[in-house]
Amino acid sequence: MDYETLKLVWWLLVGVLLVGFAIMDGHDMGMGVLLPFVGRNDLERRAVINTVAPHWDGNQVWFITAGGAIFAAWPLVYATAFSGFYWAMMAALWALFFRPVGFDYRSKIQNPIWRSTWDWGLFIGGAVPPIIFGVAFGNLLLGVPFHFNDLMMSTYTGSFWALLNPFALLAGLVSLGMITFQGANYLMMRTEGDIYRRVRTASMLSGSLTLVLFALAGVWVASGIDGYVITSAIDGNSLPDPLYKTVVVKAGAWMLNYNRYDWAIWVPIAAFAALGLGVMFAQLKKAGLAFWSSSAAAAGIIGTAGVSMFPFIMPSSTDPRSSLTVYDAVSSHLTLGLMLGATVIFMPLIILYTSWCYKVMWGKVTTEYIAANDKSAY
Known part of the structure; x- marks a missing residue:
């Protein structure tokens, strides 16, 4: 497989991994967002937790x-993003700390304050990361300083607070709504009675809100945000060099890719x-159909960002020429080829064992199940 094709394949595979994260981690994060609201007492909240606790x-x-794929396939993106977005990434990591501790220790002490505290900890662990990831995507569309x-030493000239601009916060809300919709639909499949009725309402509300916010973000991108265009020739098989190109802000x-590629508008x-x-x-x-629909919606939302920006991965607002693209932010031909071989082997295994565990x-x-298994359930 030639170098250019491998570059495009890894752009697609990273997108697949992000979609997989949104679908699989999305429904257990969505559970955390909904937990304090759809469970009105301790037994109901434990029932909600136990729908995802064995799998999260x-x-x-x-x-x-x-x-790991971003680190290995796009090392310049990894280095630049994780240093520039350092405090945002740390905030997401700190929020994620609540998840393993909350799942494992929440029900070990029969104290209402203890359990309520960890319920809200699981809420933070479910809500904060998708907001931050959405904010990051919003800033990518705006351009990163x-x-x-x-x-080839990168310098980030922005600040944490500058990331929290209006459009990026809107993107964060789209991400939060998408994850909440996914979690609500998953809980619909795994619960019944009063919990089912509440999560069904949450599904309709979060799905409708996500649709409106996604439409608003699309209008904002189309009418109020400048994009980036490569004006020099692109040699997909050349060695990566981000500075060996000219880029203009326009x-x-x-929206140009939707005119350039007939299939793009369908995303x-x-x-x-x-x-x-x-x-x-x-x-x-x-x-079940609602869950698969919200999964497809997650793929479409993430795919829309990817298709709109292609071939850019991380545009630079201070020096457009430094923008990182599919063609110049990648690892060597050999590295991409070896990674592709490993992916072909291990990704089907991941899908198979995950499917078996859920089955x-x-x-x-x-x-009733929680009450009967008080000592063994989460």
């Missing part, structure tokens, strides 16, 4: 693999259609 750490595989010198540039259309269908299926009490442990989790 396995779902982290997608998160870890996505981070960094540049490279002639020795109004409406993030946001699919996102809108899936959001609408998810809300409709929740209304019709078709929990073995599938079923409704009820308050």
